[in-house]
Amino acid sequence: MADLARHVVKRDHGDKISGKAKYVCDLTMPGLLTGKLLRSVKAKALLKEIKLPVLPEGYYIVDYRDVPGENYVSMVDNHDTHIFAQDRVEFIGEPILMVVGPEAKVIDDILAAITVVYQEETPIFNVKETDTIFYQFEDNKGDVAKAFSQADKVFTEEYHTGYQEQAYLETQGILAYYEGAKLVIRGSMQCPYYLVGAVTIAMGLKDNSQLKVLFDYTGGAFGGKEDYPSVLACQTAVATKKVGRPVRVVLARREDIISTSKRHPAYLTYKTALRAGKITGMDIDILYDSGAYRTLSLVVLQRGIIGAIGVYRIDNLHVRGRSGKTNTVPNGAFRGFGGPQVFFAMEMHMSHLAKELGRDPLDFKKEYMVKQGDVTSTNGIYHCPVVLPQMLEKLDNMSDYQKKYAAYKKPQSGRYRKGIGLSLVYHGCGFTGNGERDLIKAVMKLIKYEDDRVEIMAVNTDMGQGLKTTFIKLVTTILGIPQEQVIFANPDTSRVPDSGPTVASRSMMNVGKLLERACLKLKANWQKGVYQEFEERYQHPAYLIPWNLDTFSGDAYPTYSWATNAVEVQVDTLTGATQVLGAWGVYDIGYPIDEKICKGQMEGGFLQAIGYGGMEQMTAEKGVIRNASLSDYIIPTAKDVPHMEVAFVNNPYEFGPFGAKGAGELPAVGGASAYVEALENALGTRFYKTAVSMEDILLAEEVNAK
């Protein structure tokens, strides 16, 4: 165990810091052509005619007519995303065709010379006015009607959460070419086998034997490279097939922001029945804005409904969750995956309830915090130990929360006001419901070669989170061999089995568990100088209450990772500007495999989450993203949160390797409400949205002054 916590130099450190690591934009090959997409400038329209200029020699147009297979991008449960628009467009930024050729500037000239004749239809921008509900689920627990009929008070609030952009530093990019008869797709991605699935259908291949997908160094993803690379892969594959040369598409930053998925904006209505100062029931309505196509909304929405009551025990509950279509860019996965919206609303609602009842918010929250053995929102069970009380104690020691909260609660005057906020959240580990068992069916292999080097054969990708290093660490710890003896190459689907996508905080807990089992078998059977191979398949933990999507009940997750965050701010009431004085986080990720790597995950995610609370403002006006650059969409710099501390508690999980649970998404869940609660504490007001802008703060101050 000591070995696992110990620091090692990350496997990819040298390549990356020296500038030698090749990302897809850095690759070169003979005959390589550039592709750029023509995108819709209308939010909803029929495509009546496309007038093309005369093309210079060596330049090509690629559109839906060139797709050899089906003109859609296969996603989890749906195929409504087109590779190229065929007869209509549904959002501004939707790809219509690709121009391919050797010179980027000439391609730009061609794109500028194309005229698209649109016949506009009436778009829908507000999800509350949608005429298309993509998904709807209802979750029922206890007797909510009785709770409301017997309530002596009903407290209702509506929240809104906005877009959040992943803002990975490397924009999306894919390169496609043929190696003989074999189609090769490579580039920036999280889930190589998702691309295999989508491209097989797009290219009309009878199976995937003539296709391989290679993962290249990927410059951040955060969920943003879960579904979208499949779109780009299908487009680029079609292009290389048509032109007979390698084609690469790397999105420009603005293009990336207007056309790739973000965190779903949401409207959340919380209605709480109170009797004698106690919560007796909750009725919650959740509406997620999917944008124009379904993409990953099915599962994002489920996570939202499951997490709607946060870390609290509410015995009588009804949640209705819907995701609706709008004529805006499709939303998808972003770290937290439907969780940050509801946890924000629930944390704020609990604090507001406490204030309504004249209670201290933290004391009030503690009264409802779940314990091991409690029933979940979906009539499952929290099977594993919940150590929130211990985490809160640790957080208070680090941040001095309680003392500061009490001090800042007293009426403040003057230009600068201080506040502190606190949040309690969880993230369900792995795929939702039966996903791991029925959809993913992870397989991985461990190979020992004749020279006794060991290779990890898994398709899970390291996009910065450190999986390459931590997987290798599992192997060296169990087998007692040096790092140099272990190979874990950038995944190539023609070599490695499908151990599932690198999403859902599942890689270490689920695939790492398979790796642990394979290592133990190899250790018990080690034969020096002999080739050996061990294959492991996912096993569903037997203790789980079966998940039923129709009744929305059972164990949605085998276990949960937990976090508690505190954020302290100083608000300038003259300008509305906020300074973060301190940010503290305590995390239960089971057992951290490599403490420095895990710390880096927590710090990075926490900072993104604080951004989601304040500075990361993104709005769409009539379907146009108004903040389509890093000048207009502001992400935190090194100066924005100068003091951040994170710490772990150990709470090992039996079915994770060495006790590890999911880690990657957890820190993205709770930062926003801690930040916004801190603003409330400072200003003595209430907010009902995230992100809170400087203008919102000034407006709140004006209301306060009246």
Added chain:
Amino acid sequence: MTQQIKFTLNGTAVVSERHPGVKLLDVLREDFADTGVKCGCREGECGACSVLLDGLVANSCMVALGAVAGRNVLTIEGFAKVLPQRYAALQKAFAAVSAVQCGFCIPGMVLSAESLLNKHPHPTAAQIRDGLSGNLCRCTGYNAIVEAVEIAAKEGNGIW
């Protein structure tokens, strides 16, 4: 008539015949294969394309080729070669705290660190954060990077 722009790249005299208005970023990546210079936004916001111009950090996407005539340009590739001791101190410090995640911002971050250590050989945490504030990182939350620069300044005592 083709114009020639002469400058020093990573210690070597070079000549470019590209249009003087072309972005230095494109010249470095396309003509000199210094792909450690990353393109994150092309509009001077992210700092991934940072290079040193006569020892001071600059976004190479905001510098026209013509503006570097007669000047010294240093990329991450050249930094390791031209100032090996300093590169070694920084890379070792970044390794010690696992400050590199996706890696896309890192070459620029390292060059910004070099630039700030030139100015402040023993920087405070606030000076480090100020010096790195032109380089966006979406992965780390910056703590590890700031710590790495602190370690480099301490361990490399005297080389800046």
